[in-house]
Amino acid sequence: MDTSATYYDRIERYLRGELSAAEQAAFDRQLTTDPQFAAEVQLHRELEETLAGENIHRFRESLQRVDHHWKQPRRKRLRRLITPWALGIAAGFALLIGMFGHQLFSPNYDKLYTAYFEPLPIRVQMSTETADVDLLVEEAETAYSRGDYDRAIERFTRLIERDPNEQRYVLLTGISQLALSRPKAAETTLQPLLAAPGETAEAARWYLAMAALQSENIDRSRELLTHIVSTEGYRWEDASELLQRLK
Amino acid sequence: MNSTETADQSLLAGLRTHDERQIKVLYDQFLPGIINFVCMNSGTESDARDVFQEALTAIYLKVSKEELDLTVSLRTYLLVVCRNLWFRRLRKGKRTEHHAPEDLGKLAGTDHIDIDWDRQARNRIYFRGFEQLGEKCRLILSCYFDKIPVKQIAGQLDTSESFIKKKKYECKKKLIQLIHDDPEFREFQMN
Numbered sequence: 001m002d003t004s005a006t007y008y009d010r011i012e013r014y015l016r017g018e019l020s021a022a023e024q025a026a027f028d029r030q031l032t033t034d035p036q037f038a039a040e041v042q043l044h045r046e047l048e049e050t051l052a053g054e055n056i057h058r059f060r061e062s063l064q065r066v067d068h069h070w071k072q073p074r075r076k077r078l079r080r081l082i083t084p085w086a087l088g089i090a091a092g093f094a095l096l097i098g099m100f101g102h103q104l105f106s107p108n109y110d111k112l113y114t115a116y117f118e119p120l121p122i123r124v125q126m127s128t129e130t131a132d133v134d135l136l137v138e139e140a141e142t143a144y145s146r147g148d149y150d151r152a153i154e155r156f157t158r159l160i161e162r163d164p165n166e167q168r169y170v171l172l173t174g175i176s177q178l179a180l181s182r183p184k185a186a187e188t189t190l191q192p193l194l195a196a197p198g199e200t201a202e203a204a205r206w207y208l209a210m211a212a213l214q215s216e217n218i219d220r221s222r223e224l225l226t227h228i229v230s231t232e233g234y235r236w237e238d239a240s241e242l243l244q245r246l247k
Numbered sequence: 248m249n250s251t252e253t254a255d256q257s258l259l260a261g262l263r264t265h266d267e268r269q270i271k272v273l274y275d276q277f278l279p280g281i282i283n284f285v286c287m288n289s290g291t292e293s294d295a296r297d298v299f300q301e302a303l304t305a306i307y308l309k310v311s312k313e314e315l316d317l318t319v320s321l322r323t324y325l326l327v328v329c330r331n332l333w334f335r336r337l338r339k340g341k342r343t344e345h346h347a348p349e350d351l352g353k354l355a356g357t358d359h360i361d362i363d364w365d366r367q368a369r370n371r372i373y374f375r376g377f378e379q380l381g382e383k384c385r386l387i388l389s390c391y392f393d394k395i396p397v398k399q400i401a402g403q404l405d406t407s408e409s410f411i412k413k414k415k416y417e418c419k420k421k422l423i424q425l426i427h428d429d430p431e432f433r434e435f436q437m438n
Contacts, residue, residue, distance in 0.1 A: 003420050008419060016394075046373065051374075051392050053392070054393075063300055065267060066270045118283070145323060
């Protein structure tokens, strides 16, 4: 590969339309006969197009600054549970605890559920299907991703009717029910998925733990979370953290 | 224009002006979903952040050239772009047996997403090389690529034109060397 200043200068003058007619003709000939040369010219052209101007670089610096300081919002929500004002009235709580006993030690399950639950982002449909099924998939996924869970459940149910073996839609139905605060229905939907292979069962176990937490069936939630941690299943680090908070 | 469209346009305006508060809103609203998706598909949070930055850069380039015609929600658009970017990386790295269809956009109802995915991947390599250069090299090259006359660059940096020409050549040579040494670029050359 030629890296001389003359070589670079020739390419740059070509890109800027500054070659003489004879130079241009020779350049064009080389482009068609020498693939390595053509690739180098393309590289020079793309570098100019992509890296020109300060704005794109300032933008990327901003992006990297935000990325550097960004933490998952869930953790922020958890931190909000112990804000300074809460610490400020801790003494008051201590007095109440002394008066009313251990029942005040119960964690706020609703807040824990809110902190840990988030719908599974829908995954790409990988099978090949007929056109009308694709449309139904699109409607179901769109409704789900927009948080229109009633519509999503209705569409997923139709998809399951067409193909009862499609466990992904069963999983998304259960999650939609959970998002609509219907933990019992979610448990009924998700429970059979524990026998499914691989990651579907793992995800179902996590959402079953969420359903148990939402219905304040803490022993069941602990049992599921313990399994997730011991097998390093889906979201096992979150499961471990949540397990500590439920103790 | 409904409330989602208004919010999306506000976020895109923030992106165009590098407003870090709005970029943070984009992170808060959309990155957790991307992290979940990537982690469910053989990746890590770090992979997800990388893909998300790449998607935002692609969108920024489109927005700044006024080439982005958003006909779906920004959430859907970002999700499809990130999915595409991630599955392409998986395929290249052969990190999984997953084989995403080529036309992911069509399946998500956003088949009009107009991104040259190979070029997008090469841009990633170009940025990676460029960001390894020193500050002066980055400034000289970005000005030169922007077709600012050498005389004007020399004036800005209070130096001579001959120094800028020499430095520009050295910096570009270094950049091209970094790109050629990048394993991902080598993969492109082999394909």
